[in-house]
Amino acid sequence: MSSTRTGAGRVLVAVYGVFALAATARSVVQLVTKADEAPLAYALSAVAGLVYIAATLGLAEVGPAPRRLAWAAVGFELVGVLTVGTLTVLDPELFPDQTVWSSYGAGYGWLPLVLPFAGLWWLWHTRPVTR
């Protein structure tokens, strides 16, 4: 079994780490200062932040079952960005304020859309070999 935190995995963990910091910090500021303006959007931002934290820890191999954590978090992230992305494209008024996953992450250079595919590919690429 290859490690998820070595080689190219190190860059992936760094990118996930930046997103974890950015999404979590942004949602905390939004929830503390203006929660009543767009509670659903800000709660969703907080969920995205937690998902990025879980993916970062899983890929960095922190905790008792990091690979399982990473699969779950990155899988959830893919479903999240596709669902929220589609909903916000179909109905732009659904969320009064932007979330990291709005319009498939267009506000973040589409990275939120690319990242889960990169994460899933990396987890598959480094999967344990069964004999």
Added chain:
Amino acid sequence: MDGPLPLALIAASLAFTLVVLVYVALDRTPDWGLLGFAGLIELGTLVLLVMAALEVGDADIPGAGAITLFGYLLAGLVLLPIGFLWSLAERSRGATAVLLVAGLAQAFVVVRTLQVWTS
């Protein structure tokens, strides 16, 4: 905050990213020169934080804007050190490339700081 420092920091962070890109291309591991370059950016970010703290009282920035501003500036202080810690723990091209992410994120943080300050 109105002086040349923010723009100089953005330029320096992008230049740092380009230098790292050369290191990655040549498969060179980070050295003292790169660490010194990052140290200068770090020092500039610290000066920017102090300037913002001194000038925020006179600037017309609402509470949420001020929290965001200092959030970005504090992030700007930790990005490069954490990037180096994560990068230096392994000697590989991928580990060096971690500094690309840190350099770009550093430039982005200063851009956002400037946007919050002028908005």
